[in-house]
Amino acid sequence: GNSVTQMEGPVTLSEEAFLTINCTYTATGYPSLFWYVQYPGEGLQLLLKATKADDKGSNKGFEATYRKETTSFHLEKGSVQVSDSAVYFCALKDVGGTSYGKLTFGQGTILTVHP
Amino acid sequence: DVKVTQSSRYLVKRTGEKVFLECVQDMDHENMFWYRQDPGLGLRLIYFSYDVKMKEKGDIPEGYSVSREKKERFSLILESASTNQTSMYLCASSLPGAGTSSYEQYFGPGTRLTVT
Numbered sequence A: 001g002n003s004v005t006q007m008e009g010p011v012t013l014s015e016e017a018f019l020t021i022n023c024t025y026t027a028t029g030y031p032s033l034f035w036y037v038q039y040p041g042e043g044l045q046l047l048l049k050a051t052k053a054d055d056k057g058s059n060k061g062f063e064a065t066y067r068k069e070t071t072s073f074h075l076e077k078g079s080v081q082v083s084d085s086a087v088y089f090c091a092l093k094d095v096g097g098t099s100y101g102k103l104t105f106g107q108g109t110i111l112t113v114h115p
Numbered sequence B: 001d002v003k004v005t006q007s008s009r010y011l012v013k014r015t016g017e018k019v020f021l022e023c024v025q026d027m028d029h030e031n032m033f034w035y036r037q038d039p040g041l042g043l044r045l046i047y048f049s050y051d052v053k054m055k056e057k058g059d060i061p062e063g064y065s066v067s068r069e070k071k072e073r074f075s076l077i078l079e080s081a082s083t084n085q086t087s088m089y090l091c092a093s094s095l096p097g098a099g100t101s102s103y104e105q106y107f108g109p110g111t112r113l114t115v116t
Helices: none
Strands: A003-006 A011-014 A019-021 A023-026 A032-038 A044-050 A056-059 A062-065 A075-077 A086-093 A103-105 A109-114 B004-006 B010-013 B019-025 B031-038 B042-051 B054-057 B064-070 B073-078 B087-094 B111-115
Touching: A003 A086, A003 A103, A011 A019, A019 A109, A023 A032, A023 A086, A032 A062, A044 A062, A103 B042, B004 B087, B010 B019, B019 B031, B019 B087, B019 B111, B031 B064, B031 B073, B042 B064, B042 B073, B054 B064, B073 B087
Parallel strands: A011 A109, B010 B111
Antiparallel strands: A003 A023, A019 A075, A032 A044, A032 A086, A044 A056, A056 A062, A062 A075, A086 A103, A086 A109, B004 B019, B019 B073, B031 B042, B031 B087, B042 B054, B064 B073, B087 B111
């Protein structure tokens, strides 16, 4: 079955540091890939997405590139802010005809950014 | 502004009680989902529904049931709550579509359930 593996957390950075959160996946076919973010006390919200190989998703300074050859979708940001402190989830969407758009999530990575 | 609301943010129940978690969306979405979120495990799908009165089991349906009598409302039921069901429960909705469609799921704020 499908699976998503994220790098172990938690991750603690100073403001303006470079961020990478690794995500690799196992799936049949060509899934769509997503990064969701969960701020404290809130539900998840979509951060960015990519639907085919070599697509780059970007939003709020975050980027991730769909790498089919390495089955990866690593999240990066050049300069993090305190307000980026949150839990980040990598996810893939089934592409099968009866999948109904189900998502498979990674375990989440807690990011804390200090001033 | 799109919205998914959940009936309670925090809930405390006793072992053996029947528990209802309610979710309402105002986006006319066909698909609705219930997940539980546990540290180190990410989100795991309990049940989902792709139409009124239609439901499918997710990855961890044991101990849960669901009801969808109206398009906008999806209820999660714990028939006899147990301590191992203490968790954060998240509801989500989306437009239909498999294949290469990338319709996102919209999430509610979550219900933190404690079973004592």
